[in-house]
Amino acid sequence: MEHPAADKAPQNQSNVSFSQSDDGADARVSEALEARLFETRQHSLNLAEPLSAEDMVVQASDDASPTKWHLAHVTWFFENFVLRPHLADYRVFDDKFNYCFNSYYETLGPRHPRPKRGMLTRPTSERVFAYRQHVDEGLRRLLARDDFDRDEISRLIEIGINHEQQHQELLLTDILALFASNPLRPAYQAQPVGLDIAEAMPLRWTEFTGGIVRIGHSGEGFSWDNELPSHDALVQPFKLADRLVTNAEWLAFIEDGGYVTPTLWLADGWSAVNREGWESPLYWEKTDGGWSQMSLQGLLPVARAEPVTHISYYEADAFARWAGKRLPTEFEWEVAANATPKQTAKLPSVLRPQRSDASQGAGSKQLFGQVWQWTASAYLPYPGYRPPAGAIGEYNGKFMVGQHVLRGSSCATPSGHSRATYRNFFYPHQRWQFIGLRLAAEVE
Template sequence: MSPQAALARRCAAIRAQTEALAAGLSEADCQAQSMADASPVKWHLAHVTWFFETFVLEAHEPGFRPHHPAYRVLFNSYYQGVGERHPRPQRGLVTRPSLAEVLAWRQAVDARMQTLLAREGLPPACLERVELGLQHEQQHQELLLTDVLHLFSCNPLLPAYAEAETPAPRAARPEPVRWVAQTGGLVDIGHAGEGFAFDNEGPRHRVYLEPHALAHRLVNNEDWLGFIGDGGYRDARWWLSAGWDWVQGQGVQAPLHWRRADSAAAGWQQFTLRGLQPLHPAAPVVHVTFYEAEAYARWAAAQCGLPLRLPTEAEWEAAAAPLAAAAVAAGSFIEGGALQPQVVVPGDGGPALQQLFGEVWQWTRSAYLPYPGYRAWAGAVGEYNGKFMLDQTVLRGGSCATPRGHIRASYRNFFPAAARWQFTGLRLACEG
C-alpha cells in the first residue's frame, strides 16, 4: 500500500472513530455546552470537519466550493488568519445547523477527502496538511469526551456516558512509592524528526539536568486523601498565591468530580464517564489543577522530609523517551475503552517507571514556552500552538482518553493552571 493510500485509510478510520464516540448521545446531549471552556459535541464534530474543508480542500481540491459559506465563521475556533469567529462561550446557542446537517456535512467532506486522496501525485504540502488534520481530530476526540463528562456532571441525574465496567481489583493497600534515580547531565529533548510532530515539539536541543529521582508511579487517590485529611485545601502554606486565591474563590475541597457518599462510612465517590463510582484508592488521582498538583507536592515534601516537587518537562521526557515503545503499549488509552485511569496492581512487575503514558496527563513545573530556535508553521496553521505560549503549563504523557497512536515522548500538551476538566494528574520528582 502506498503512503498516500495508507493516509486515506487512516483518514476514514479516524473520522469514523469520532462519530462512534458520539453515536450513543442524544441530539440534546450533542447541543448543550456546560461552560465557556467546553464545547458542544456537535461543535466538535463540525469544527474538525471545518479544519479539513478550510485547510485541505480549499487549498488542494480542484474547483473547491464550501459546503455552506456561513460554516466558515460558525466553526472557526481561534484562527484569526482565516477570518471571523463565532464567540466560544456561545457555541451551545448554535442550534442550527442541526446535528443531522452536521453529520451530513461530515459525510460530504469525507467523500471529497477520499476523492482528493485518490488522485496521484498530490504535493507533500497537501499530505502534510491532511496528517495535521488527523492529529487535530484525535485531539478533539479527547476533548469531546472530557466535555461530555463535564456536561453530564452538571446534570442532577448524573447520567453515564457508557455502562459501568467490572471494578478493578482492590489491593489491601496501594503500592508505596519507589524512587527511580535519574543521573541527569546533558540530554537531548524535542522531536527527533521521524514521523509527525507539532511545531512546538522542536527544534530538538540539548539541556542540562541535575541528578534527581522520579516516583515510579503516579500520585493516587489514597495519597490525595491524606492531603485532604490533613487539611491541605485549608492550609495556605502549600499553595501558590494565585492557587490560594483560586481555592478560596471557588470553595474547592477535593478534585473535580469527587463527591461525598450519602453514608459517611462510604467515604468519597467519583463521577466518571461510566457514572458515579466508589473512589478506588490505588487509581491515579485525576481532574486536578496545576495549583492542586503544586500544593500537593509541597505538602508531600513536608510529610516525608524529602525535597519533593513536580518534574520539569525535560526531566520527564529524558526519562520517558528511552522507554516509550513499551510504556505506550502498557498505558490505558481511548482504544481500550476503560474511559478512566487504571490501577497498577502491586506485584505486576514491569519497568521501574510505570504509568508514563496513558491514564492521566501529568502536570510538570515547566511553563509552556518556545524551545530555542522555535519557528511556528507558516500561514494560519501557525496559530495552532505558538500564540498560546503565555500563562500555560506543560503536561506530558497522554491520558485514558487520548488515542494511543497520537502520543509520543516529545508531545507537549498545555493548559492554564486552573484547568481541571481534562484527565490531569501528577507524578512527583525528588531533587538530588
C-alpha cells in the first residue's frame, strides 16, 4: 500500500489561512505562495540531479517507489486537482498518465499496481521532466490570471506544496533503499570527512506535570486534516529523555541478546524477527571491523553517538522494555514539544542524523530534523474528526487503523515542513524511513 501520508488529495479540513484585508495583501500572498510553489518544484529536480536515468526507474521494494514515479506523481496532483478544474484552456499532457501516476484514489479510476512501479520504463525520465515543465507552465498561466477563486486556488496550491515536500523525503529514503540493495554500495551524497568518534551526551530526563492539555493544530498556518480538530486531553505526569536513543545504546541492546530474547517482544514483533531474520536495524552490516551502516553517503562505520535509525515500532518497543522504560504517547510528545523553545529544523548539509551536543541547550533536544520518533499511540482519528465527502475522503480517514503515530521530523524532511502537531504514521513493521525513538517513563 502507498504510505498515505505521502499521497494526499485536497480536502476541506486542511487548515490554511490567508489574509484578505485588501487587494494589495492578496497580491502579496499570491506572490509569496507562487515563489514557494516553484522553489518546491525546483527542489525536487535538485534532489534528482545526482541520479542517473537508470537510478530513477528502479524500485527497491513494494514499499518504495522509483524517483521518476515520485516526480511524475506530484505533477499529476497539480494537473488533476489544480489545473484541470480551474484552468479552462489547460491541455492535459497525456491522458494515460492518470493510470500510471494515480496512487490510491479509488474514485479517480484504476491505477498501475504499486509493487510494479519499477516496471514503468516508459514514459522515459525525459518525458517525465517534460511533463513537469508542461504543468509548471500551466500553473504560471493560472496564477497570472485574475479571474479565479484566489482562496480556493491558494488552498489547493498550499496542499500541493506540502504533498510534494512529503515526496521529497520519500524520494531520498527510496533512493537509500535502492542503493543499499546494490552490491556496489553507491553514495548519493559525498562522504563526510573523517568519522565522528565522539561519545553521546549523558541522557537526562525532563519531567512534565501533565493535566488537561490542548492537542492538535489551531490558529493560522497549514495543517493536515489528521491534526484536527484541536481538543482537550488528559495527560498524566511523565518524564521524557532529553535526547534520542543512540547507536551505542542500540549496540548494547544487540550485545545483551535483545534480538534473541522473546520476552522483550510483542507477539507480532517476535514473529517479524523470526520471519525476517532481524538482528540489527535496517542497513546495518557486520564487517571485520565491526558494524557498518548503509547511508546516503555510502557504507560507513556506525557512529556511536548518532541517533539509531531505520527501526520498526516492534524494535523500538522491545528496546524500551529492555531499558526498563517505554515509548511516549503522541500527546506526551506534543506536550514536550510545546514546552520546548522552538527548534527550527533546516535540511542539513549531510543527509544523516547528527548527534546531540551541548549547543542545543537545555530541555528536549533533537525533537526535529534528525529522525521521526515512534510513539506508543495507534493512529486514530481525533474526537470530532470527520473525513470530507467524495474523493477527498480517501485522504486520511480510511487509513486510521493498524498503524502507529510518529512525531517530529527527520534529516530528510524539507525545511519548513515540521511542527509540533504533525502526525506521521507507518505500519509497525516498516523500517525504511529515518525512524528512531526517544524513551519515556512515569514520574516516580
